[in-house]
Amino acid sequence: MKAAHGRLISEEGLRHDGRRPDEHRPVKMEVGVLSNADGSAMVEFGRTKVLAAVYGPREPPQRFMLLPDRAILRVRYHMAPFSTSDRKSPAPSRREVELSKVIREALEPVVISELYPRTAIDVFVEVLQADGGTRTAGVTAASLALADAGIPMRALVAGVAVGKVDGVLVLDVDEVEDSAGEADLPVAGAPDLGLITLLQLNGVLSEEEFEQALDMAWRAIEDLVRQEKEVLRRKYQGVSRA
Amino acid sequence: MSVTPFRLPVIAKLRREAIEALIAKGLRVDGKRDPATPRSVTVELGVIERAEGSALVKLGNTQVMAGVKMDVGAPFRDTPDQGVLTVHAEFVPLASPLFEPGPPDENAIELARVVDRSLREVGAVDLGELVIRSGEKVWVVWVDLYILDHGGNLFDASMLAAMAALLNARIPYYEEIETGEVVVDRSKPPLGALPIRRRVVTVTVAKIGRHLAVDPDFEEESVADVRLVVALDDGGRIVGLQKSGEGAITREEARRAIALARQAAPVYFKALEEAATSSKADGS
Numbered sequence: 123m124k125a126a127h128g129r130l131i132s133e134e135g136l137r138h139d140g141r142r143p144d145e146h147r148p149v150k151m152e153v154g155v156l157s158n159a160d161g162s163a164m165v166e167f168g169r170t171k172v173l174a175a176v177y178g179p180r181e182p183p184q185r186f187m188l189l190p191d192r193a194i195l196r197v198r199y200h201m202a203p204f205s206t207s208d209r210k211s212p213a214p215s216r217r218e219v220e221l222s223k224v225i226r227e228a229l230e231p232v233v234i235s236e237l238y239p240r241t242a243i244d245v246f247v248e249v250l251q252a253d254g255g256t257r258t259a260g261v262t263a264a265s266l267a268l269a270d271a272g273i274p275m276r277a278l279v280a281g282v283a284v285g286k287v288d289g290v291l292v293l294d295v296d297e298v299e300d301s302a303g304e305a306d307l308p309v310a311g312a313p314d315l316g317l318i319t320l321l322q323l324n325g326v327l328s329e330e331e332f333e334q335a336l337d338m339a340w341r342a343i344e345d346l347v348r349q350e351k352e353v354l355r356r357k358y359q360g361v362s363r364a
Numbered sequence: 365m366s367v368t369p370f371r372l373p374v375i376a377k378l379r380r381e382a383i384e385a386l387i388a389k390g391l392r393v394d395g396k397r398d399p400a401t402p403r404s405v406t407v408e409l410g411v412i413e414r415a416e417g418s419a420l421v422k423l424g425n426t427q428v429m430a431g432v433k434m435d436v437g438a439p440f441r442d443t444p445d446q447g448v449l450t451v452h453a454e455f456v457p458l459a460s461p462l463f464e465p466g467p468p469d470e471n472a473i474e475l476a477r478v479v480d481r482s483l484r485e486v487g488a489v490d491l492g493e494l495v496i497r498s499g500e501k502v503w504v505v506w507v508d509l510y511i512l513d514h515g516g517n518l519f520d521a522s523m524l525a526a527m528a529a530l531l532n533a534r535i536p537y538y539e540e541i542e543t544g545e546v547v548v549d550r551s552k553p554p555l556g557a558l559p560i561r562r563r564v565v566t567v568t569v570a571k572i573g574r575h576l577a578v579d580p581d582f583e584e585e586s587v588a589d590v591r592l593v594v595a596l597d598d599g600g601r602i603v604g605l606q607k608s609g610e611g612a613i614t615r616e617e618a619r620r621a622i623a624l625a626r627q628a629a630p631v632y633f634k635a636l637e638e639a640a641t642s643s644k645a646d647g648s
Contacts, residue, residue: 323605
């Protein structure tokens with residue numbers, strides 16, 4: 123649908139929804155939103171709404187999967203059929219299979235899995251409404267849900283996607299910008315460790331643009347992790363007062 | 365659901381340390397190259413006559429075959445004036461003791477999607493030229509990647525095989541008959557080459573210990589914490605990235621990996637060019 127959109131950056135340098143290029147959509151984070159899960163979180167980036175739940179460490183249904191020296195991580199990224207403008211079939215698509223893998227690999231470096239050998243830690247990410255940035259909102263929600271479940275972690279992770287529209291690098295692309303844009307760079311990382319744990323690029327960037335985009339993403343990730351800590355602190359302060 | 369790999373090749377700790385120590389010294393376990401140099405690579409075109417295009421790539425001990433088949437089909441609703449390009453990968457069980465028969469797993473799907481995106485994002489194939497009747501009939505181009513021998517770094521070998529098979533592909537002869545149907549006739553000489561506008565390669569950079577090296581072989585890949593797949597086009601632009609594996613990289617390592625990939629990419633472009641030139645000389 124590339125031709126259907128006009129200019130996505132206005133004369134004043136603002137985006138189609140009025141944001142500045144380096145402005146994130148309004149972010150909402152909440153933990154402990156589900157009663158059965160050991161940990162859970164809801165994260166919203168604008169209209170994108172993602173729910174994550176963590177179960178475990180627990181015995182997996184198939185014991186042959188177990189590793190003797192660490193817990194395995196099992197991660198599913200899944201989109202609700204009503205999350206997109208055309209109904210999404212609930213059967214896992216190739217895209218969901220790939221995103222489950224990259225989200226798992228974004229979490230593996232921070233989960234201290236060696237504390238729980240012969241167990242599984244399950245992370246379920248459900249996209250309830252998709253408006254761009256679902257995998258990065260998913261990583262952010264998963265990080266919060268893991269912390270909420272009390273799983274020991276080296277650091278918290280968060281993610282954001284930087285795009286390029288009308289030749290301008292923009293933070294936290296929504297669906298309009300993603301489908302019309304020239305590039306999409308989803309990044310997740312653990313700022314407290316200085317480590318990138320998810321990095322993909324779909325589109326064309328020069329080396330200079332890549333560096334600028336990565337810096338832009340990194341500042342946003344630092345800010346998102348600050349917000350994660352704040353949300354978790356609020357919950358546990360509430361517990362200690364009760 | 366994506367699960368932490370639990371069936372992994374066993375590599376002795378001593379071997380792991382040796383591989384890491386070699387890379388620290390700017391050497392590789394196969395003894396013949398430095399961290400910025402890929403293994404020897406050959407690209408052979410037209411290995412399967414039945415296919416519209418095909419290629420066999422050997423990258424060290426890794427062998428990947430790619431076949432291009434073309435069908436007449438309907439365009440996607442949102443792109444009525446474009447042909448369709450689809451990439452699939454099969455991790456054939458004869459290629460490795462780690463591969464099991466069955467539908468493509470997450471590794472095969474990730475590989476196919478990275479190759480697909482790299483081709484698509486630069487418009488390597490001009491899909492606008494593959495329209496037979498706007499909104500109704502277009503060419504559907506299937507690129508099937510067949511992993512025949514897993515000697516490490518399936519990404520780069522598969523990307524090369526896909527690109528080479530597309531360069532080798534010829535559009536089959538077709539006729540529109542009275543009912544409006546389009547009939548393909550492969551007994552007649554093909555119509556011509558696919559409209560290839562750009563060449564793309566990927567260079568995989570492995571992080572082993574604290575060191576980076578391009579084109580990891582099977583052992584190096586087994587001890588690597590993480591890989592960064594860097595897709596580059598023939599204009600030197602970055603056209604795709606994929607971090608793959610359990611580990612993580614720093615921002616500085618990401619930048620250094622891209623620089624290493626740029627250094628290594630000409631080896632792959634040269635292999636493609638040599639294959640294309642020699643097949644022209646053969647008249648194929």
